[in-house]
Amino acid sequence: MPETPAQPTGPAQPVTSAEPNVRTLDARSLRGLAHPLRIRLLAALRHDGPATASQLADRLGESSGATSYHLRQLAAHGFVEDAPEHGKGRERWWRAVYDGTAFDETLTLDEDPTVRGAADLFLHEIATIHTQELSTWLGNAHNWPQEWRRGADMSDFTLHLTAEQSHELIHKMHDLINSYRDLPSSQDTKAVRFHTHAFPRESAQ
DSSP, X not given: OOOSSXXXXXXXXOOOTTOOOEEEOOHHHHHHHOSHHHHHHHHHHHHHOOEEHHHHHHHHTOOHHHXXXXXXXXXXXXXXXXXXXXOOTTOOEEEESSSEEEBOGGGGGOSSHXXXXXXXXXXXXXXXXXXXXXXXXXXXXXXXXXXXXXXXXXXXXXXXXXXXXXXXXXHHHHHHHHXXXXXXXXXXXOOOXXXXXXXOOOOOO
């Protein structure tokens, strides 16, 4: 995700202090990231901060051997790095290098079938994570105060736009969300997830 690792690339946008530090995927880095556990590990480090392989294994229901291996693979491709200031003794802590990941849709058309396959896996895994997060919220919403239930949203819209207008609207939404990044934290703030999905559909005949 930016925290959920999927954003469309496009024309250069104005950079402000609130802009996240985002890495645009190329063919090599996509192949390094396109594994379900690696995507989940990277998301966990972005959402919840530095952690050890064992902590991430407990959180994700995986073995520490698996999380350790895939963290090293993420490090080899520049997605995560050591966080030595958190370590005690021989503990190895990891942190995300970037706030988010930008996906270039031309990767889905790459001449290399392994790149196209990695792109397909990556996009479907992001869609799966979005679905799981929404389902988790719906299953637990009754445990949250009424003001947070009012502060949540599950809406969909149908607009009649050109491809360029759709692209413009997406970036306006991203800019608006980014404008809230530098707001000061307080005892009332929580991490809030925003998903945006935009795609054309055929009209019924």
